Amino acid sequence: MRIAIALVLWVLPQVIFAQEWEDRQLFNDHASEQKLRIISSTDTSFFTPIIKSFISKYPNVAVEYLVTGTADIDRIFRATPDAFDVVISSAMDLQLKIVNDGLARPVSNVPLPSWAQWRQSLFAFTSEPAAIVINREAFAGHPIPDTRQKLIEALRARPEIFRGRIGTYDVRKSGLGYLFATQDARASETYWRLMEVMGALDIRLYCCSGDMINDLSDGTIAVAYNVLGSYATARVESKGAIEIILPSNFPTTMMRTAMVSIDAPHFEDASAFIRHLIALQSGSEKAAFPLPPLNSKLNDVERSTIALEPALMTFLDTLKRRRFLAEWEDAVIQKQQK
Amino acid sequence: MTRNLPTSGSLRNHLVLTLIGGAAILALLLFFAIRNYATQVAQQGQDNILGASVTSILDAASIRDGTIEVDIPYASFSMLSTQSDDRIFYAIYQDETFLSGYPKLSLATVSGQESIFQSVKHRGKTVRLVTASRTLIGIEKRTQIRVALAQTQDALSGTLAQISRNAALFGTGFFALAALLSIWASSTTVGQLKRLTNSVTRRGPQDLSPFEKPVPSEMLPLVTSLNSLMQRLDHSLGQSEDFIAEAAHRVRTPLATVRSYAEATLQRVDKEENRQALRSMVRAIDESSRAAGQLLDHAMITFRADHLEHQNLDLVALVNELVVRLMPIAEMKDLELRFHSDAQITYSGDPVLIQNAVRNLIDNALKYSPSEGTVNILVTAAPNVHVRVCDSGNGFPSEELNTLATRFKRGKNAEGTIGSGLGLTIAMDVARAHGGNLQLSNGTEGGACALLSL
Numbered sequence: 001m002r003i004a005i006a007l008v009l010w011v012l013p014q015v016i017f018a019q020e021w022e023d024r025q026l027f028n029d030h031a032s033e034q035k036l037r038i039i040s041s042t043d044t045s046f047f048t049p050i051i052k053s054f055i056s057k058y059p060n061v062a063v064e065y066l067v068t069g070t071a072d073i074d075r076i077f078r079a080t081p082d083a084f085d086v087v088i089s090s091a092m093d094l095q096l097k098i099v100n101d102g103l104a105r106p107v108s109n110v111p112l113p114s115w116a117q118w119r120q121s122l123f124a125f126t127s128e129p130a131a132i133v134i135n136r137e138a139f140a141g142h143p144i145p146d147t148r149q150k151l152i153e154a155l156r157a158r159p160e161i162f163r164g165r166i167g168t169y170d171v172r173k174s175g176l177g178y179l180f181a182t183q184d185a186r187a188s189e190t191y192w193r194l195m196e197v198m199g200a201l202d203i204r205l206y207c208c209s210g211d212m213i214n215d216l217s218d219g220t221i222a223v224a225y226n227v228l229g230s231y232a233t234a235r236v237e238s239k240g241a242i243e244i245i246l247p248s249n250f251p252t253t254m255m256r257t258a259m260v261s262i263d264a265p266h267f268e269d270a271s272a273f274i275r276h277l278i279a280l281q282s283g284s285e286k287a288a289f290p291l292p293p294l295n296s297k298l299n300d301v302e303r304s305t306i307a308l309e310p311a312l313m314t315f316l317d318t319l320k321r322r323r324f325l326a327e328w329e330d331a332v333i334q335k336q337q338k
Numbered sequence: 339m340t341r342n343l344p345t346s347g348s349l350r351n352h353l354v355l356t357l358i359g360g361a362a363i364l365a366l367l368l369f370f371a372i373r374n375y376a377t378q379v380a381q382q383g384q385d386n387i388l389g390a391s392v393t394s395i396l397d398a399a400s401i402r403d404g405t406i407e408v409d410i411p412y413a414s415f416s417m418l419s420t421q422s423d424d425r426i427f428y429a430i431y432q433d434e435t436f437l438s439g440y441p442k443l444s445l446a447t448v449s450g451q452e453s454i455f456q457s458v459k460h461r462g463k464t465v466r467l468v469t470a471s472r473t474l475i476g477i478e479k480r481t482q483i484r485v486a487l488a489q490t491q492d493a494l495s496g497t498l499a500q501i502s503r504n505a506a507l508f509g510t511g512f513f514a515l516a517a518l519l520s521i522w523a524s525s526t527t528v529g530q531l532k533r534l535t536n537s538v539t540r541r542g543p544q545d546l547s548p549f550e551k552p553v554p555s556e557m558l559p560l561v562t563s564l565n566s567l568m569q570r571l572d573h574s575l576g577q578s579e580d581f582i583a584e585a586a587h588r589v590r591t592p593l594a595t596v597r598s599y600a601e602a603t604l605q606r607v608d609k610e611e612n613r614q615a616l617r618s619m620v621r622a623i624d625e626s627s628r629a630a631g632q633l634l635d636h637a638m639i640t641f642r643a644d645h646l647e648h649q650n651l652d653l654v655a656l657v658n659e660l661v662v663r664l665m666p667i668a669e670m671k672d673l674e675l676r677f678h679s680d681a682q683i684t685y686s687g688d689p690v691l692i693q694n695a696v697r698n699l700i701d702n703a704l705k706y707s708p709s710e711g712t713v714n715i716l717v718t719a720a721p722n723v724h725v726r727v728c729d730s731g732n733g734f735p736s737e738e739l740n741t742l743a744t745r746f747k748r749g750k751n752a753e754g755t756i757g758s759g760l761g762l763t764i765a766m767d768v769a770r771a772h773g774g775n776l777q778l779s780n781g782t783e784g785g786a787c788a789l790l791s792l
């Protein structure tokens with residue numbers, strides 16, 4: 001009940017003030033009255049060089065970059081598909097369902113292999129594994145766990161250190177967190193044991209990776225599970241304090257995807273943006289494309305990249321989601337309250 | 339003779355068109371049959387996967403603490419991945435209540451174990467829809483779970499397009515081959531006819547023997563009736579020849595008998611009155627005999643001209659022989675026959691006809707020119723082969739020049755002379771049969787000139 005009220009209180013203002021963005025930036029504003037509107041879950045800092053190189057190629061296009069969470073993107077975009085040109089999100093499942101529901105317009109001539117696109121409408125442009133990020137201090141003098149199993153053992157070994165100092169996504173709020181959780185659960189039973197152990201240690205739940213990494217850097221938490229490595233690496237100032245671990249037994253790997261709205265007001269520019277984005281990701285210039293490209297080999301670990309296929313819609317099913325969340329809450333929250 | 343007959347179309351074209359038309363129809367049938375079959379197979383493939391998927395979803399349905407749970411397996415949707423990234427839609431109902439999925443998806447009413455497959459429109463797209471149900475038995479009640487699962491048919495239509503292309507290619511190939519075959523078949527069939535035609539045309543004019551070479555059985559009636567026609571023709575030709583010879587004989591012999599009796603009687607009769615009558619009689623007999631001869635000659639020439647018997651001969655010798663034969667008659671009339679000619683002219687023609695023609699011309703010269711005159715006979719090959727007979731008489735009546743050569747036509751100057759009006763006609767016919775002509779003219783200093791070109 002408390003959760004329900006909290007949820008309502010959290011969702012309500014967002015519903016009423018739908019335009020409250022995490023971030024909103026204009027590029028090349030003076031160039032044109034018409035703005036290419038991009039709704040995205042990726043921090044502006046990652047996209048600034050991408051947009052700037054796009055603008056230098058298309059100086060007549062103004063770009064408005066709007067940042068919000070993956071779940072919000074799904075909700076806002078479905079309500080007003082004609083208000084946006086490009087949709088970028090890390091929640092592959094939500095993105096794929098949008099395409100399946102016919103809300104994306106196909107873009108031709110995008111040079112991507114078939115596994116990195118769906119219906120010529122949804123285009124993957126990064127490959128980012130979910131990482132375990134730890135605060136080095138907490139593990140000083142102890143072996144650093146490099147698998148989920150070892151993490152469980154480490155947590156069990158020193159509960160007093162980790163109680164209240166473990167963080168992960170609140171899968172009820174974060175689309176990406178939900179995607180990672182469901183794919184993890186699908187991959188192995190270890191996930192549930194890990195959640196139970198973490199739940200018993202009063203896990204902290206975050207809506208977004210930013211907050212989680214902040215807390216990790218300053219030592220509020222010692223372990224963050226299923227965080228995007230790319231976000232953690234970007235925090236140069238915290239580099240010394242944290243360490244990114246890619247679980248050697250199949251890190252779940254997500255692909256950030258982009259699509260053009262079916263009702264895009266500026267379809268041509270939007271298509272150009274998609275092509276530009278794909279061209280950048282396959283290019284070798286790190287400065288122009290600060291995100292991990294599709295073919296990157298991080299630490300040479302074998303990765304299980306989440307496939308772009310209709311099966312992604314499985315966990316979005318109402319019944320399935322309800323059941324999964326119930327189980328998740330069982331493991332994470334109930335134990336927390338005990 | 340070679341008049342163009344009206345044709346009733348070409349047998350060959352008819353054959354070719356019929357065969358090619360048949361081939362086209364067959365090719366089309368083949369195309370549709372293949373495509374239809376492929377469609378069925380491809381559709382069956384999609385149905386099988388949809389059926390398996392929907393079954394796996396139904397299997398995951400259960401009642402837990404009184405509520406329905408459907409734990410859709412990841413594989414259920416995963417198995418629906420296609421090359422063309424087909425979209426999928428689904429809906430789960432408990433009895434009549436919508437539980438999850440796409441509420442707008444229409445689903446069929448199902449009962450029992452059977453899955454129902456349909457092609458329906460969903461969001462403006464044709465989708466393949468399967469509906470299946472399962473009855474769950476809870477503690478208090480039974481409840482029916484229905485699952486509808488639909489998939490677009492992009493991959494399927496891609497496959498079908500490919501198959502259609504291949505089927506079309508196959509059909510076209512088949513058609514081309516059949517067309518070639520039918521052209522070849524009709525050519526060889528018509529070739530048999532052509533061969534027969536050739537062997538008919540190649541025959542000599544006298545060759546009326548039956549065709550002996552083997553022909554296809556369908557052509558046997560034609561060849562048989564052709565053979566019988568030629569046999570009859572041969573027969574009737576023989577009959578006409580015989581008839582002419584017989585007729586000449588039958589007319590001339592009694593006339594000669596009558597004439598000899600009349601002459602004998604003339605010796606014995608003294609009365610001038612009677613002698614006069616007998617002389618008239620002899621003259622009339624001569625006239626009839628001559629006319630009969632001319633008539634027969636004419637008939638013979640008409641007959642022979644159609645079946646001209648070419649024979650290599652020396653024209654000079656031929657005419658000279660005739661002139662020598664006529665010499666005594668000319669002397670009787672105090673006329674001189676002068677023969678001029680080249681050394682030798684080899685010519686291919688009918689000697690009987692040519693002699694007959696020239697004799698008629700010399701006859702005329704002897705008949706129509708007064709005594710003490712000269713008849714010049716010239717045979718030459720320059721500039722073309724011709725025989726010219728000129729006399730020193732009064733010439734042809736000039737106003738009748740153009741009509742004298744017509745049948746039975748006699749000139750004004752012919753009164754009192756024996757004749758039938760066929761002499762020039764015969765000469766003209768002979769000249770024409772040999773590809774030449776007869777020209778009549780009068781010399782500047784009088785005298786008639788007949789030029790028989792060959």
Ligand SMILES: Nc1ncnc2c1ncn2[C@@H]1O[C@H](COP(=O)(O)OP(=O)(O)O)[C@@H](O)[C@H]1O
Binds near residue numbers: 749760786
């Ligand atoms: N050499 C000739 N001189 C004058 N007239 C001629 C001569 N030859 C033919 N004719 C004229 O042409 C006519 C036709 O000649 P032809 O056909 O030989 O018949 P026929 O001699 O039996 O009368 C003759 O009746 C005569 O009037």
Ligand SMILES: [Mg+2]
Binds near residue numbers: 701702757760
């Ligand atoms: Mg005459």
